[in-house]
Amino acid sequence: MVAILGLATAVPPYALDQGDVIERALRIYAPVVERFPNLADVFVNAGIERRYSVRPIEWFDAPHDWRDRNDAYLDGASALFEVAARDALDRAKLTARDVDVVVTVSSTGVATPSLEARLAGRLGFRSDVMRVPVFGLGCAGGVSGLSVGARLARAAPGEVVLVVVVELCTLAFRADRSDKADVISSALFGDGAAAVVLRAGDDAEDRATLRVGRTAEHIWPDTLDIMGWSIDPAGFGVVLSRSLPRFVEQKLAAPARKFASTIVGNGRYIFHPGGAKVLDAVQAALGLSNDAVADEREVLRRYGNMSAPTVLFVLERALRRGLDGPAVMAALGPGFTASFAALDAAGAGHA
Template identity: 50%
Template sequence: MSTPVGLISLATAQPPHELPQADVAEAARGVFRDRFPQFERMAPVFESAGVRTRQSAMPMEWYLQPRNWPERMEAYTAAAVDLFTRAARGALDEAGLTGGEIDVIVTVSSTGIATPSLEARAMGALGFRPDAARVPVFGLGCAGGATGLALAARLAAAQPGCRVLFVTVELCTVSFRMDEPSKADIVATALFGDGAAACVLRSGEDGFAQVEGVAEHTWPDTLDIMGWRVDPQGLGVIFARAIPPFARKHLRPAMDAMLSAQDLAVPDVDRFVCHPGGMKVIEALEGSLDLGQGALDHERQVLSDHGNMSAPTVLYVLDRARRVGLPRRSVVTALGPGFTASTVTLRAA
């Protein structure tokens, strides 16, 4: 980037309810076996997904009852504001800042609808100034962690001295559905969890890493790969095409182009920090980027401990990577609906 931007802090937050994968599989069998004839054939996904446990906004019993739109959004709003506040406060504390010192708040969330948006609802608790700019973003899905970080960096670069707080909150479990189960619903039940992450960015050379560049690539005619459909009961997950084979085949040319625009190539990257969409996605990323099997170790651990939390997940991976020591250059990358790859290139401090 033409103006240096420092990544000053990074914090994560989890909801209170633990969902061990074995318990989820047992509950899913009780719910889906009689409603979805192919359930037993798909049941091994609970073992192969790479998820050991994950956290949820509501206790498991809540998901076993039919829920409508108002109930889902009431649960989303209450839990999302709590997670937003805790993640943001963690990032502010690490940065040595108060909410009143933040100039811009970027909020990314695609698993619920809250108007006023989450940062407005958290303004009082976090002490944001009345003149702070609010930038709520919806629809990025799993790419939102990388895309939101890139947007926050661009805003910090645009106004020297500007302090930007980026918060992403996703409550994927609020959309678990029992009414008309599909293969996509079974996969979602095996993979998704809830979580939040927050970062503070500021123009300048300080921070644990500097943003060197940002890029996106959206493939044409891929709207059906992943997303939401809107039903009377709530949001319904769309997985119309398998993501792992698409990533294995198409990610490398797109990554080459995105890095080339920054005068870089894949061998110049010491560590890819990837969104772990699932175990098969991790393996596809390793294959496409020639990383070697097992290279994405932090990604596997985050998936095991938290599931796929959508947008915040890649920031959980970045947090693990920076705690053991970021290499000289890393690229934060995530895939999401669009179908889009988003990247943020970082240089360690």
């Protein structure tokens, strides 16, 4: 088992109330909503009251090209990375100089040098720190990033691995595109970051109340069109198939139950809340009660779908509410892929 010594989350300063988003979005998307009036219900039924953005809502009224969007990404992602990393290290009672490996997970912008290199001096990473930037995992990135970090920690007992997951989904809003996927994404996505400090070895085991065990992924063939990005001169364009909830309901159970069968005890799930309909599909696929996804729905309500970091917000909330014992952390993302990690929160609910 790999110990989680610190976990922290962060959101940017600008709150987007869903009512304000509805007003602006329906004005922008008026032609497509006139053709498909039921799309207006997406905002009301999304289960979201508020999201957060690295830019104020007025910023989205003007056109922005790829450079504008990526400059906003570099600025906003760097700020969130720093806050989440510092808080996670503080909770682990460590400093940036203690970090041996940094895993940076982000798919909503392009940074070369990558984010951890841009912040190395400000945070105080050592000059020999190992950098592992990861791109392209989308909503699965929180679980997959944690899995990568845990495997690196397990391979080098005693070393400190910092995993930082940051996504700025709002910057992909495109007023110049108006298909159904764009309308749906404008109703769901927000910005956020999370960081986790990991270490393996006897000393870490003694300190930890939360641990990561086995990890796994499952990729379905011929599913590249379910979720992802298209790219053009104005930036990223969302690819989001309307078949996603049905696909989840029909296909998730087999790999999820196979992985869960390897966990000792009757553990609960910690899911990435991709949206209200996706959570409904998860419940149907696995026969879960409403209480079993209460933390997921509350995070969705308060923050929207922040892509990769969202599942770590759910884990943080579950810990605060007394999570104890085994759990399966799970998320779905482009590929199309399911990512799983076994957690042992023995004693965490009482820490």
